[in-house]
Amino acid sequence: MLRKRKLALLGLAAVLSFSVVTACSGSKKENNNAAPGTSSPGVSEGTEPKKDKATFTIFNGVAGSKDGNTNETTIGKMLEDQTGVNFKLEFLVGDLNTKIGTMIASNEYPDVLIPDAAIEEVLNAGAFIPLDDLIDKYGPNIKRVYGKDLDQMRAKDGKLYVLPMSAQVGNFVPDPEPAAAFYIQRRVLEEAGYPKVRTLDQYLKLIEDFANKHKDENLTGMVTLTHDWRFFATSNPPMHLMGYPNDGNVMVDVNTLEAKTYSASDAAKKWLQALNGLNAKGLFDKASFVDNYDQYIAKLTSHKVLGFFDQRWQAANAFNALKDAARKDPSQDAYNYFPLPITFDENIPDAYVDGLGSVITNRGIGITVSAKDPARIIQYFDNLLKEENQILISWGIKGETYEVNEQGRFYRTKEQIDKIDEAFNQKFGFKYYSWNWPSYGANSSFSDGNAKGVGYQPEVFQMSLTEADQKILDQYGIQTYTQLFAKPLERPWYPAWGFAKDAKSPEAMWETKKDELTKKYYPKLVLAASDKFDTIWNDFLKEFGKLDTAGYEKWTTEQVKKKVEAAQGNS
Amino acid sequence: METKAILATSGPAANKKPKGIRLFFIKLARQRALVVMSVPFLIWLFIFKYVPIWGWTIAFQDYKPALKFWDQTWIGFEHFKFLFGDERFVRVLRNTLAMSSINLVLGFVTAIVLALLLNEIRQVAFKRTVQTISYLPHFISWVVAASIIQTTLSPDGILNQMLIWLGIVDKGNEILFLGIPEYFWGIFGASSVWKDIGWNTIVYLAAMTTIDPSQYEAAEIDGASRLKRMRYITLPGIKPVIVVLLIMNIGYLLESGFEPQYLLGNGMNVDYSENIDIFVLKYGIAQSNFSLSIAAGMFKTVVSFVLLFAANHIAKRAGESRLF
Numbered sequence: 001m002l003r004k005r006k007l008a009l010l011g012l013a014a015v016l017s018f019s020v021v022t023a024c025s026g027s028k029k030e031n032n033n034a035a036p037g038t039s040s041p042g043v044s045e046g047t048e049p050k051k052d053k054a055t056f057t058i059f060n061g062v063a064g065s066k067d068g069n070t071n072e073t074t075i076g077k078m079l080e081d082q083t084g085v086n087f088k089l090e091f092l093v094g095d096l097n098t099k100i101g102t103m104i105a106s107n108e109y110p111d112v113l114i115p116d117a118a119i120e121e122v123l124n125a126g127a128f129i130p131l132d133d134l135i136d137k138y139g140p141n142i143k144r145v146y147g148k149d150l151d152q153m154r155a156k157d158g159k160l161y162v163l164p165m166s167a168q169v170g171n172f173v174p175d176p177e178p179a180a181a182f183y184i185q186r187r188v189l190e191e192a193g194y195p196k197v198r199t200l201d202q203y204l205k206l207i208e209d210f211a212n213k214h215k216d217e218n219l220t221g222m223v224t225l226t227h228d229w230r231f232f233a234t235s236n237p238p239m240h241l242m243g244y245p246n247d248g249n250v251m252v253d254v255n256t257l258e259a260k261t262y263s264a265s266d267a268a269k270k271w272l273q274a275l276n277g278l279n280a281k282g283l284f285d286k287a288s289f290v291d292n293y294d295q296y297i298a299k300l301t302s303h304k305v306l307g308f309f310d311q312r313w314q315a316a317n318a319f320n321a322l323k324d325a326a327r328k329d330p331s332q333d334a335y336n337y338f339p340l341p342i343t344f345d346e347n348i349p350d351a352y353v354d355g356l357g358s359v360i361t362n363r364g365i366g367i368t369v370s371a372k373d374p375a376r377i378i379q380y381f382d383n384l385l386k387e388e389n390q391i392l393i394s395w396g397i398k399g400e401t402y403e404v405n406e407q408g409r410f411y412r413t414k415e416q417i418d419k420i421d422e423a424f425n426q427k428f429g430f431k432y433y434s435w436n437w438p439s440y441g442a443n444s445s446f447s448d449g450n451a452k453g454v455g456y457q458p459e460v461f462q463m464s465l466t467e468a469d470q471k472i473l474d475q476y477g478i479q480t481y482t483q484l485f486a487k488p489l490e491r492p493w494y495p496a497w498g499f500a501k502d503a504k505s506p507e508a509m510w511e512t513k514k515d516e517l518t519k520k521y522y523p524k525l526v527l528a529a530s531d532k533f534d535t536i537w538n539d540f541l542k543e544f545g546k547l548d549t550a551g552y553e554k555w556t557t558e559q560v561k562k563k564v565e566a567a568q569g570n571s
Numbered sequence: 572m573e574t575k576a577i578l579a580t581s582g583p584a585a586n587k588k589p590k591g592i593r594l595f596f597i598k599l600a601r602q603r604a605l606v607v608m609s610v611p612f613l614i615w616l617f618i619f620k621y622v623p624i625w626g627w628t629i630a631f632q633d634y635k636p637a638l639k640f641w642d643q644t645w646i647g648f649e650h651f652k653f654l655f656g657d658e659r660f661v662r663v664l665r666n667t668l669a670m671s672s673i674n675l676v677l678g679f680v681t682a683i684v685l686a687l688l689l690n691e692i693r694q695v696a697f698k699r700t701v702q703t704i705s706y707l708p709h710f711i712s713w714v715v716a717a718s719i720i721q722t723t724l725s726p727d728g729i730l731n732q733m734l735i736w737l738g739i740v741d742k743g744n745e746i747l748f749l750g751i752p753e754y755f756w757g758i759f760g761a762s763s764v765w766k767d768i769g770w771n772t773i774v775y776l777a778a779m780t781t782i783d784p785s786q787y788e789a790a791e792i793d794g795a796s797r798l799k800r801m802r803y804i805t806l807p808g809i810k811p812v813i814v815v816l817l818i819m820n821i822g823y824l825l826e827s828g829f830e831p832q833y834l835l836g837n838g839m840n841v842d843y844s845e846n847i848d849i850f851v852l853k854y855g856i857a858q859s860n861f862s863l864s865i866a867a868g869m870f871k872t873v874v875s876f877v878l879l880f881a882a883n884h885i886a887k888r889a890g891e892s893r894l895f
Contacts, residue, residue, distance in 0.1 A: 097857045104636045105861070121859040125636040226838065282743045287725045290749040290837050295721070504858060512858065519838030523750065 248497025706769025
């Protein structure tokens with residue numbers, strides 16, 4: 001009896017623990033369901049290829065929208081009517097490299113792939129097909145839009161595997177808002193009487209004074225975003241404060257074209273010391289270094305944060321939420337953020353507004369070896385790049401989402417602006433077609449002079465301003481936010497973070513190690529007691545000195561010069 | 572004894588006692604139904620557990636996914652040299668072992684204690700409530716759990732508020748728990764216990780139900796107190812389960828988990844939070860250096876294998892029940 005029971009117990013234990021083990025290991029496995037077999041098999045070439053319905057899959061390596069079919073949207077349906085092609089969109093969930101790695105390991109890809117930062121891995125795996133012949137055959141518009149930019153995208157073997165996401169077409173239309181900035185709550189400016197703020201010291205003083213006056217409100221002076229790869233929002237400011245645009249890890253001199261890293265420079269030290277001082281006064285949110293992106297966005301919308309630095313697109317979710325709230329209740333406008341051109345010194349012109357740069361070569365969209373019918377896909381892209389369809393994906397349908405005045409200028413009525421919210425963007429297809437496709441660049445214009453980007457069209461921008469927006473702009477004597485900032489200089493290489501580099505190259509290794517070091521030391525430096533700051537800074541310099549920074553700078557300088565040469569060859 | 576007698580008398584060669592290989596085949600023929608039933612599982616095991624070992628060859632190549640097997644460059648032990656030559660790997664190994672040991676010890680002790688306590692509760696409604704509450708966290712995804720933990724431990728989180736209220740911490744000097752590297756193991760251990768304690772008790776509670784109630788009655792009549800009954804009846808009753816689970820878990824000592832460290836880790840506590848899995852993700856998969864990932868995986872498997880056999884051997888020596 002006893003023996004049997006013992007056996008039964010053993011069996012029970014074994015079975016249970018086994019099931020626990022398998023359950024745990026099962027949850028670790030990536031669920032790769034981007035099977036390529038979804039493309040319709042019945043597509044026969046030759047006989048009326050345009051009319052046959054076909055569905056292709058796209059995997060987008062950037063998280064964002066929810067998955068779905070393009071033909072479920074108004075724009076997507078119209079494009080399907082033109083081409084017969086529908087795309088099933090899948091967006092990244094979780095870690096990009098894991099997802100791409102799984103695709104590479106299984107050698108099974110979606111028909112079209114936007115690998116984002118993992119582009120080199122995908123190219124090395126031979127996952128993309130060369131596009132040259134297809135473009136020659138089916139791509140007159142692709143050639144028109146991209147022109148010589150395509151040569152910059154070519155791989156070492158001289159073939160073209162990826163299309164850049166966008167290219168500048170027509171005249172350059174400036175952005176009415178800066179690409180990045182030091183942001184400050186509007187009520188801070190209002191209370192201080194709308195002063196001119198140019199330097200970091202002035203900016204911090206303003207925040208400090210406001211916080212001291214409103215002690216009972218439990219305000220935070222500044223937060224910074226540090227989560228995972230978004231850490232650059234904390235490590236980039238020294239570059240901006242020195243008056244350079246976002247060139248990633250380097251500041252590039254406009255005249256000599258020399259690229260210099262700044263992670264361990266005096267500028268970085270000054271920036272971290274400023275944060276350290278803020279922290280000592282209890283005005284810096286320590287949780288910045290442990291919060292994730294969602295928590296960061298939640299803090300920006302909590303009304304408690306007075307200032308922060310970020311790229312506009314990265315904080316856009318918070319801005320939109322705040323703007324929507326202020327539209328419904330104008331008293332909430334005080335919590336909106338206002339961009340400021342902050343540098344270390346008033347004599348340093350800022351570079352927060354993007355000028356005309358070069359094509360970004362380390363991002364793009366390609367057709368994979370799993371694609372059944374690449375010709376249909378390239379035809380779809382080519383059709384999409386027709387001017388009428390570029391108007392469709394960005395402005396929508398005339399009379400429905402935009403109007404044209406007697407001078408032929410596009411604009412939107414108040415009702416149209418109010419109608420187009422997140423839900424409408426999704427349903428109509430503006431969201432799906434915002435940037436996931438080969439298209440005109442954001443600063444482009446059409447042949448009739450209208451801006452490609454709706455928000456870039458001065459008429460629309462003016463219309464979209466609320467009374468409160470208008471008031472604050474008037475206070476500073478400007479019509480657009482950009483006018484507060486310096487005019488962008490010509491930087492034909494911009495952005496330097498967009499230079500393609502090999503995955504296992506010394507440059508990539510330098511970046512990984514630099515990231516690791518800054519992620520470890522910057523928080524320590526900011527949170528340290530002020531007398532310990534220098535000791536930790538010296539430790540950091542010692543560790544940083546082990547990296548081959550000179551090699552990285554040399555490589556980047558070479559790339560910059562190549563880009564400048566290519567640009568000169570273009571004109 | 573009984574079984575031996577049957578074997579001896581009912582074999583096909585009745586007058587000669589079968590031995591060695593012959594005995595094996597006779598047994599096999601007699602148990603053919605069982606053998607046939609196990610075949611699908613053997614096939615499963617072979618396909619999913621043995622065939623992938625072929626992939627280990629990648630560890631010795633400069634692997635490029637686009638190339639065919641015979642086009643790969645063989646580089647011998649380069650990746651292993653890189654691994655063991657890297658000071659980070661030593662740190663990562665330390666973290667892995669420390670965290671899984673913490674997990675193992677805490678997990679065992681707390682689960683057994685809770686199971687013992689639950690077993691003593693006579694009020695069924697209360698027992699069920701406690702059980703349900705204690706294993707609910709197990710079903711929360713680590714992503715959500717990590718958010719809960721982060722919020723709890725944040726400077727304006729409930730823990731800091733409590734410390735301020737108790738006067739241990741001054742307002743404005745809140746502790747950034749996840750920013751202090753040395754705290755990480757503790758946070759990890761406590762959150763793992765919170766998440767899995769209830770779930771881990773299930774096996775022990777099931778084991779306790781098999782203990783003959785008459786033993787308790789007899790002990791009670793002989794005047795054994797509750798603690799004594801736990802000590803002399805319940806614990807010995809579930810000992811085989813404990814030992815087997817311990818042996819199996821020791822085999823997983825290099826698996827300290829991935830999600831909690833990945834989600835709770837940050838730049839500040841990286842020296843204590845980074846374990847082998849995260850190292851592999853960062854320097855292997857993220858750099859598309861698959862060979863390095865495989866080399867690290869191989870290392871893990873070999874060490875686990877050794878640990879498993881060692882634990883089993885010790886159990887055998889100690890005269891305890893064991894796996895094999």
